[in-house]
Amino acid sequence: MSNNVNPPANETLNLDTVAVQAGRPSPSPDGPVNPPIFASTTLHAGGPAGYQREWNETTSYLEDLLGALDSGIATVYSSGMAAANAIIDLVPVGGVIVASSHSYTGVAMRLKELQEAGRLIVRLVDVTNATEIETAIRGEGTPAHWVWLESPTNPLMEICDIRAAAHVARDVGAYLVIDSTFMTPARQRPLELGAHVVMHSVTKGLAGHSDALLGSLVTNEPELARIFIERRILMGAAPSPFDAFLAIRGIRTLAVRVDRAEENAKIIANRLLEHPSVTAVHYPGLSSHPNAHIHDTQTDGPGTVMSFEVTGGAQGAENVCGAVALMTYATSLGGVETLIERRRRWPNENKDVPESLIRLAVGIENVEDLWRDLAQALETA
Ligand SMILES: Cc1ncc(COP(=O)(O)O)c(C=O)c1O
Incomplete structure (x- = not known):
């Protein structure tokens, strides 16, 4: 119909x-x-x-x-x-x-x-x-x-x-x-x-x-x-x-939410790249991403989700997720609130995903507040 x-x-x-x-x-x-x-x-x-x-x-x-x-x-x-x-x-x-x-x-x-x-x-x-x-x-x-x-x-x-x-x-x-x-x-x-x-x-x-x-x-x-x-x-x-x-x-607010969260995500991805506790950042908004050139030809931006790997393996990643105070340790993505999660906590997650990989679904909060929270949590990795 x-x-x-x-x-x-x-x-x-x-x-x-x-x-x-x-x-x-x-x-x-x-x-x-x-x-x-x-x-x-x-x-x-x-x-x-x-x-x-x-x-x-x-x-x-x-x-x-x-x-x-x-x-x-x-x-x-x-x-x-x-x-x-x-x-x-x-x-x-x-x-x-x-x-x-x-x-x-x-x-x-x-x-x-x-x-x-x-x-x-x-x-x-x-x-x-x-x-x-x-x-x-x-x-x-x-x-x-x-x-x-x-x-x-x-x-x-x-x-x-x-x-x-x-x-x-x-x-x-x-x-x-x-x-x-x-x-x-x-x-x-x-x-x-x-x-x-x-x-x-x-x-x-x-x-x-x-x-x-x-x-x-x-x-x-x-x-x-x-x-x-x-x-x-x-x-x-x-x-x-x-x-x-x-x-x-x-x-109704899709465009403004994505604009804001994506701006936040770009800033956070670049800072993660420089952080001593971070061994890799996966985000198509970074020129270091191996397929950023393809992503750029078929999208209007890198979006709001990224993943990164930390020193200290599974425990290091769990420590980071457990230490955030402003971000929320929960699954899912795309909400106004920033969510962080170690993906291998799920028994059925693909074994190609590193134990130390953290998915970060960036929200629309103030980016400096987000970074301060993540930076203190990364000290525990
Ligand atoms: C890429 C992707 N596809 C499909 C799904 C499934 O969607 P839903 O949770 O609405 O059933 C998810 C959920 O996380 C997802 O991330």
């Missing part, structure tokens, strides 16, 4: 304006300016939807907004993982999916368990190696059906050449999905680079306040969009209208 709400998909508007203006009710005398929360699982008979898993008016405003930001048709799910599973569900039985070897742990685990169950074949690739990606997509007589790539990868911040991957995928008739969660549409729009689908954990930078769990798939292929809604209905992965409302409210 198409969304019943407006906003002018005006190609001349810039993203920061679209984030504020799209996804609103059409103007009517005394009508609401903001989308209300429509808490109704069932709908009067006679329309094409009828039930909340198929359509909800609050969610449809969010879909308008996300679609406008990525120049496509958005389908919203109850989490980023639900959106990922909607894609994975589309790989034919025994079919091939190419995936980043350093994907987000939830996606990596899901692919692994399905491969072990004989449901599908996973070809893992180093996202920084365009030749390896091409070989995996083409296969030897068995090309991939779907390609799932992250750029930057979580948490190693590796960069994939999205245009090159899209070119090969289109050549063999495979669908390319980019998990663009770390970037948000404010910094990276994969559909414009040739990807068929962009996936977001809306939970993160889009919603932006660590208070709503949502995911989205955006495509400019209407048939795929139709299938995505079908997956939501059959997988039962419909979002809560309240969370959709929170995400809309959060996205």
